Amino acid sequence: MCDGKIVLALPDWVGPFLEKQDSVFKDIEGRMRLVIELSRLNVEYETGGPFGAGIFERVGGKLLAVGVNVVIDMSCSLAHAEMMCIGLAQQKLKTFDLGAEGLPACELVSSTEPCAMCLGAIPWSGVRRLICGARGRDACEIGFDEGVKVPDWADTLKNRGITVLPDVLRKEAREVLIKYKESGGLIYNGRQATFPIKESNQS
Amino acid sequence: MCDGKIVLALPDWVGPFLEKQDSVFKDIEGRMRLVIELSRLNVEYETGGPFGAGIFERVGGKLLAVGVNVVIDMSCSLAHAEMMCIGLAQQKLKTFDLGAEGLPACELVSSTEPCAMCLGAIPWSGVRRLICGARGRDACEIGFDEGVKVPDWADTLKNRGITVLPDVLRKEAREVLIKYKESGGLIYNGRQATFPIKESNQS
Numbered sequence: 001m002c003d004g005k006i007v008l009a010l011p012d013w014v015g016p017f018l019e020k021q022d023s024v025f026k027d028i029e030g031r032m033r034l035v036i037e038l039s040r041l042n043v044e045y046e047t048g049g050p051f052g053a054g055i056f057e058r059v060g061g062k063l064l065a066v067g068v069n070v071v072i073d074m075s076c077s078l079a080h081a082e083m084m085c086i087g088l089a090q091q092k093l094k095t096f097d098l099g100a101e102g103l104p105a106c107e108l109v110s111s112t113e114p115c116a117m118c119l120g121a122i123p124w125s126g127v128r129r130l131i132c133g134a135r136g137r138d139a140c141e142i143g144f145d146e147g148v149k150v151p152d153w154a155d156t157l158k159n160r161g162i163t164v165l166p167d168v169l170r171k172e173a174r175e176v177l178i179k180y181k182e183s184g185g186l187i188y189n190g191r192q193a194t195f196p197i198k199e200s201n202q203s
Numbered sequence: 204m205c206d207g208k209i210v211l212a213l214p215d216w217v218g219p220f221l222e223k224q225d226s227v228f229k230d231i232e233g234r235m236r237l238v239i240e241l242s243r244l245n246v247e248y249e250t251g252g253p254f255g256a257g258i259f260e261r262v263g264g265k266l267l268a269v270g271v272n273v274v275i276d277m278s279c280s281l282a283h284a285e286m287m288c289i290g291l292a293q294q295k296l297k298t299f300d301l302g303a304e305g306l307p308a309c310e311l312v313s314s315t316e317p318c319a320m321c322l323g324a325i326p327w328s329g330v331r332r333l334i335c336g337a338r339g340r341d342a343c344e345i346g347f348d349e350g351v352k353v354p355d356w357a358d359t360l361k362n363r364g365i366t367v368l369p370d371v372l373r374k375e376a377r378e379v380l381i382k383y384k385e386s387g388g389l390i391y392n393g394r395q396a397t398f399p400i401k402e403s404n405q406s
Contacts, residue, residue, distance in 0.1 A: 009207055088209055097391070120318065150351055188299065
């Protein structure tokens with residue numbers, strides 16, 4: 001019954017792509033541009049939904065881990081872009097708490113505001129700041145479902161010491177969402193709500 | 204920079220334990236007893252927090268996957284019991300949607316009500332029913348943090364066609380939580396809120 005192991009891998013193109021990038025992103029827009037580019041490439045390579053994310057050191061901007069949405073290819077509804085980079089950064093640093101004493105403060109940069117699951121994951125991750133590109137409503141506009149979030153969700157993070165910066169390069173981030181829909185990308189929403197515009201590349 | 208792979212494994216004792224169990228659990232209490240026993244053993248073996256969960260076929264009760272909290276040993280804040288069994292069941296069945304057409308309806312049985320992250324993950328998982336033992340407040344009583352959930356969270360699942368059955372063997376489930384605290388188990392709550400009663404067995 002029990003294989004007992006979940007394996008969640010980024011697409012093969014991510015490694016070579018990152019080798020061509022800087023390892024440090026000094027300004028916030030630069031960090032956001034990277035994760036938007038990840039979201040765009042995830043659509044272009046047809047490896048998942050139009051979402052990218054990254055964990056950076058807040059001061060200095062060293063890149064710790066990136067994520068893209070690999071829900072379909074990994075056969076796992078947990079594999080959102082934000083969850084991928086949180087898990088990758090934590091396992092890289094060998095800690096379940098990116099906010100642990102002695103570590104530089106980290107931030108999560110996401111091409112779109114987090115869904116309810118990823119929002120719930122943020123306080124447990126230890127990141128100190130969340131930077132968002134497109135809004136949740138931009139994802140909903142193309143048919144995605146962000147789940148049930150408290151209306152003042154950004155304030156609930158702030159109350160836990162996690163700053164939220166919305167709308168960073170929102171236009172550019174939103175354009176990837178729109179392009180994904182126009183190209184016929186699969187809009188999956190957990191059970192039943194799926195409407196496959198084209199055949200997915202699910203293995 | 205990019206290893207590109209998250210690996211989340213259950214503790215070594217889980218496989219041999221399951222080999223001694225039935226593979227089918229006809230009644231709800233039997234399903235709950237299994238996940239409470241998993242939570243208890245996770246404390247006894249010092250392999251993680253006092254939480255267990257399982258995915259079962261709703262009709263018939265065939266066990267598909269189990270999970271325990273392995274946040275500390277896996278160095279990953281995502282590795283809650285519910286997340287583990289959702290990911291394991293999905294990768295076993297090779298689908299990101301346990302509610303996909305042609306699959307038998309599945310349910311998530313959890314020794315304690317889900318935290319905000321796991322709650323957010325449930326609609327994406329495809330399970331049709333959630334069965335809970337201890338309440339979220341029982342976990343909070345021993346110092347855990349369940350995050351920010353909308354007050355009518357059970358109704359929000361029902362609105363998505365996911366039935367919620369609370370308080371199944373709550374007393375037995377809660378006893379494991381209390382025992383964990385009394386035994387000096389680590390209460391971790393993401394960044395800073397940690398208060399290590401004893402040294403953790405974090406590798």
